[in-house]
Structure formats: C-alpha cells, structure tokens
Amino acid sequence: MNQDGFEILAELRRKAPRLPRLVALMAYVAANDRDRASAAGFDG
Secondary structure, eight states, rough: OOOOOHHHHHHHHHHHTTTTOOOOSSOOOTOOOOOOOHHHHHHO
16 A cells, blocks of 8 residues: 555545544645645645
C-alpha cells in the first residue's frame, strides 16, 4: 500500500466521519496543498 497522508485521511473520513480534528503540517507547501488537504478531510 503506497498511500500518502492525504489518501489515508480521505479513506479514514469515509469509514469513520467523526474523527477528531486533524491538522496537516508540511515542511514545504505548494500552491494547491491547502485545497488538497481540505478535500482530503484535514481541518486546518
């Protein structure tokens, strides 16, 4: 299984939508990373 954090969280949100708040921390951020993190289910 080669999944990144975005894919893993999206899968977890589908299976258990009532997870605690999760925040994405990144060392390098591209312009579209905020939208990608939000779409995957990160809260901030």
